[in-house]
Amino acid sequence: MNKKLIIPFLIILLLAIIAFMANDLFFSKSNQENPYELKTDSLQQNDSNLVCYKEISQIKIDIDEPSGIVIDKNDHIFVAGNKVIAFDENCRLINSFKLSDVSSCITTNSNKEIFVGIKNRIEVWNYQGQLVRQWKLNNTESVLTGIAANDTSVFVANADERVVHQFDLKGKLINNLGAEDTVNGVPNIIIRSPFFDVSLGRDNEIWIVNPGRYSLEAFDNKGKMKSSWGKRSDKIEGFGGCCNPTNIALLSDGSFVTSEKAVPRIKIYTQTGVFSCVVAGPDKFNEGTKGLDLAVDSRNRIYVLDPIRKQIRIFEIKKK
Numbered sequence: 001m002n003k004k005l006i007i008p009f010l011i012i013l014l015l016a017i018i019a020f021m022a023n024d025l026f027f028s029k030s031n032q033e034n035p036y037e038l039k040t041d042s043l044q045q046n047d048s049n050l051v052c053y054k055e056i057s058q059i060k061i062d063i064d065e066p067s068g069i070v071i072d073k074n075d076h077i078f079v080a081g082n083k084v085i086a087f088d089e090n091c092r093l094i095n096s097f098k099l100s101d102v103s104s105c106i107t108t109n110s111n112k113e114i115f116v117g118i119k120n121r122i123e124v125w126n127y128q129g130q131l132v133r134q135w136k137l138n139n140t141e142s143v144l145t146g147i148a149a150n151d152t153s154v155f156v157a158n159a160d161e162r163v164v165h166q167f168d169l170k171g172k173l174i175n176n177l178g179a180e181d182t183v184n185g186v187p188n189i190i191i192r193s194p195f196f197d198v199s200l201g202r203d204n205e206i207w208i209v210n211p212g213r214y215s216l217e218a219f220d221n222k223g224k225m226k227s228s229w230g231k232r233s234d235k236i237e238g239f240g241g242c243c244n245p246t247n248i249a250l251l252s253d254g255s256f257v258t259s260e261k262a263v264p265r266i267k268i269y270t271q272t273g274v275f276s277c278v279v280a281g282p283d284k285f286n287e288g289t290k291g292l293d294l295a296v297d298s299r300n301r302i303y304v305l306d307p308i309r310k311q312i313r314i315f316e317i318k319k320k
Contacts, residue, residue, distance in 0.1 A: 050236065050277050050278045051277065051278045051279075051280075051281065051318075052268065052276070052277035052278065052279070052317060052318055053266075053268075053277075053278075053279040053280065053302065053315040053316060053317055053318060054315065054316065054318050055280065055284070055313060055314065055315050056301075056314050056315065056316050057091070057313075057314045058309075058311045058312065058313050058314065059077075059087065059091050059311060059312040059314070060310065060311055061079055061085060061310050061311065061312060062085070062310075063079060063080075063081040063082065063083060063085055063310065064081050064082040064083075064102065065081045065082060065102050065307070066079055066080070066081040066305055066307045066310060067080055067081055067102070067103055067104050067105060067106075067291070067293070067305075067307070068080045068103065068104070068105045068106035068107075068147075068293050068305070069106070069293045069294070069295045069303055069305040069312065070106050070107045070108050070295055071295040071296065071297050071303060072108045072110075072112075073110060073298070074089065075088075075089035075297045075298055075299075076088055076089065076094070077091070077295070077303065077312065078106055078108060078114060079106070079305060079312065080099070080103040080105070080106035080116055081102060081103060082098070082099060082101075082102045082103075083096060083097060083098045083099055084096065084097055084099060084103075084106065084114060084116065084125065084129070086127070087312075089297075091314075095127070095128070095129060096129075097125070097129030099116065099118065099123070100118065100123070101118050101119060102118070103116045103117060103118050104117045104118065104119075104143075104144050104145060105117040105144055105145060105146050105147040105156075105157075106147065107147045107148050107149045107154075108149065109149040109150055109151055110150075110151055111151060111169075112126060112127045113125070113126065113132065113149075113169075114126070114127070115147055115149050115154055116147075117144035117145075117147050117156060118144075119142070119144070120136055120137045120139060120140050120141070120142040120144070121134055121135060121136040121137065122134060122135055122137075122144075122147075122154065122156065122167070122171065124169075133170070133171070134171075135167070135170075135171030137156075137158070137165070139158070139160060139161060141160050142158050142160050142161065143158065143159040143160040143194055144156055144157065144158060144159075145157050145158075145159045145194055145195060145196040145197065146164075146196055146197035146198040146199075146209075146247075147198065148198050148199050148200045148206070149169075150200060151169075152168065152169065153166050153167065153168060153169070153174065153221070154166070154167045154168075154169065155167075155177070155198050155200070155206055156198075157196045157197060157198045157208070157209075158196075159191050159194050159195075159196040161176075162178070162179075162188070162189040162190075162191055162196075163176040163177060163178045163179050163189070164176070164177040164178050164198050164206065164208050164219075165177075166206075166221070175221070175222070175223050176223070177206055177208060177219045177223050178208050178210075178217065178219065179223075181225075184224070184225065185225065186217075186225045187210070187213060189208070189210045189212070189213075190210065190211070190212020190213055190243070191211060191212055191243065192211070192212055192242045192243045193211075193242065193243055193261075195209075195211055195243065195246035195247070195261065195290070195291065196209060196211060197209045197245075197246065197247045197248050199248050199249060199250055200250075201218065201250060201254065202250070202254050204220065204221065205218040205219065205220065205226060206218070206219045206220070206221070207248065207250070207256075209245060209246075209247075209248055210228075210230075211243035211244055211245065211246065212242075212243045213230070213232075214230050214231055214232040214233075214238065214239040214240075214243075214244060214245075215228050215229060215230030215231070216228065216229055216230050216245075216248065216256065216273070229269075229272065229273025230273060236267075236275065236278070237275035238275075239258075239260060240260075240262070240263065241260065241261065241262035241263065242262070244258075244260040244261065244262070245258035245259055245260050246259055246260060246261050246290065246291060246292065247259045247291070247292060247293050247294050248294065249294035249295055249296050249302070250296065251268075251296055251300050252296075252298075252300055253271070254271040255268055255269060255270055255271060255276065256268070256269040256270075256271075256273070257279065257294050257296065257302055258294075259292035259293075259294055259304070260292075261289070261290035261291070261292075262290075263282050264282050264285040264289040264290065264292060265278065265279075265280060265281050265282050265284075265285075266278070266279035266280045266292065266294070266302065266304060266315070267279060279302055279304075279315050280304065280313075280315060284313075285306065285308070286308045286309065288308070289306065289307070289308045290307075291305075291307050292304050292305065292306065292307075293305040299316075300316075300317070301314055301315065301316045302314070302315045302316075303315075
């Protein structure tokens with residue numbers, strides 16, 4: 001071939017190859033199958049017959065980085081983030097006060113004290129918004145992800161140490177719950193993301209989420225493991241993803257309310273951990289929603305803190 005024709009031919013050939021690659025990359029059919037894509041279509045769908053709750057209202061919250069919700073025995077609602085906002089039983093705003101930093105979890109007890117986890121410390125506030133006392137954890141790298149309290153103890157889930165610290169009300173460390181104990185059959189807690197919750201049961205059990213094992217574990221005040229339930233499954237009755245559930249709450253009959261990430265949804269399990277029904281499926285939440293903290297009022301209505309929509313979303317059981 002004439003040398004004068006070779007260079008133009010090669011240029012045309014190169015441009016044709018580039019055009020073909022660009023078309024394949026940018027203009028190929030959107031429904032072309034990706035062999036490496038995680039298919040969650042079946043996980044995203046819930047049989048409508050399994051949904052036993054309905055959403056009845058929402059409360060818009062003016063708060064940065066909402067992280068936790070709790071309801072006291074008088075059905076007063078408290079939400080924490082960069083501040084604490086309080087609502088009465090009729091969802092009317094009754095108080096708001098600024099925190100020293102963004103919190104990660106919140107709870108109350110019957111002494112009308114508000115316990116807030118902030119970095120590696122616990123702050124205790126009264127209902128008037130006054131700081132009463134505080135204490136620091138020895139580990140400066142602590143990641144406080146869940147908190148529960150009664151009239152004698154405060155239980156703090158520390159994702160960095162993978163245990164739940166039990167303190168007295170003044171901050172004295174009493175015990176660490178959930179540490180691996182092969183002699184007594186206590187498995188290690190596996191945490192792959194900063195979600196690790198704790199809640200109190202009806203019979204003085206301390207329920208701890210072991211998200212990497214897809215289970216919930218009950219302990220007594222002495223740190224002895226009493227029972228556990230949960231399983232890894234992509235089916236609706238189990239927990240999927242890397243590590244679930246993220247948050248829990250308990251109904252008055254001892255049933256569990258659980259929330260999940262990756263495929264965001266809220267479910268109900270019986271006292272023994274048998275799947276019961278769905279409160280809200282993934283169609284109710286924005287894609288990527290996670291950290292759905294939970295609370296239950298005296299009428300067993302379920303309050304879901306939606307950090308993406310910045311709402312408290314209220315669900316009640318459907319009438320049969």
